[in-house]
Amino acid sequence: MDALKTLLERVSAPQLTGPDVTETQLQTLIQAALRAPDHAWLRPSRYIAVQGEAREALGRIFLQATPHWRELSDEKQRKLRNMPLRAPLLLVAVCKVQSHPKVPREELLLSTGAGVQNILNAAWAMGLGAIWRTGDLAYNDQVKQGLELAADEEIVGFVYVGHVNCRLKQAPQLDSADFLTKWTPKS
Numbered sequence: 267m268d269a270l271k272t273l274l275e276r277v278s279a280p281q282l283t284g285p286d287v288t289e290t291q292l293q294t295l296i297q298a299a300l301r302a303p304d305h306a307w308l309r310p311s312r313y314i315a316v317q318g319e320a321r322e323a324l325g326r327i328f329l330q331a332t333p334h335w336r337e338l339s340d341e342k343q344r345k346l347r348n349m350p351l352r353a354p355l356l357l358v359a360v361c362k363v364q365s366h367p368k369v370p371r372e373e374l375l376l377s378t379g380a381g382v383q384n385i386l387n388a389a390w391a392m393g394l395g396a397i398w399r400t401g402d403l404a405y406n407d408q409v410k411q412g413l414e415l416a417a418d419e420e421i422v423g424f425v426y427v428g429h430v431n432c433r434l435k436q437a438p439q440l441d442s443a444d445f446l447t448k449w450t451p452k453s
């Protein structure tokens with residue numbers, strides 16, 4: 267698909283289904299992510315693919331990492347457990363927040379965020395749907411431990427990828443004039 271058309275038309279897909287994302291598609295998504303700008307080429311980002319039955323194991327981690335989960339209704343527990351099943355592929359975008367004399371923490375996280383955006387656009391360009399989600403579980407230490415993150419790694423997003431299973435909204439037509447000013451110095 268034309269690159270500009272993808273950038274201008276992509277929307278998130280909240281409902282996704284099979285068939286599975288192919289290995290070739292997965293590799294393309296990761297290659298796109300790895301083209302994100304990266305100050306000093308520190309390579310702060312990595313991506314964990316959760317597919318197939320591994321999604322059920324992650325669902326159990328999501329449930330048991332939720333504070334007071336035993337007190338939740340069966341329906342709420344099922345909802346938490348089933349979260350990773352919302353798409354055939356879940357990519358956990360991880361940022362290594364290492365200290366560097368020239369690259370502040372924010373720039374590392376932004377770089378991983380740019381990687382996620384590249385994944386969303388690459389998925390769209392390949393005719394797949396995707397959505398970037400976070401929520402409390404992205405910032406939960408038990409989830410980080412369950413996914414075997416190092417102490418200096420953060421979850422930037424859970425990117426759900428699959429085949430679109432809903433009516434997609436149209437990309438809103440926003441007026442650039444509301445978001446763009448042309449600065450001129452005061453004399």
Ligand SMILES: Cc1cc2nc3c(=O)[nH]c(=O)nc-3n(C[C@H](O)[C@H](O)[C@H](O)COP(=O)(O)O)c2cc1C
Pocket residue numbers: 276277278279397398399400401422423
């Ligand atoms: C950092 C980040 C975290 C997000 N977390 C969630 C989330 O947990 N749940 C959700 O429904 N949408 C979340 N969103 C929003 C969706 O990814 C999406 O951007 C939004 O639904 C608007 O859709 P659009 O991308 O088609 O404009 C998040 C977006 C960002 C940038």
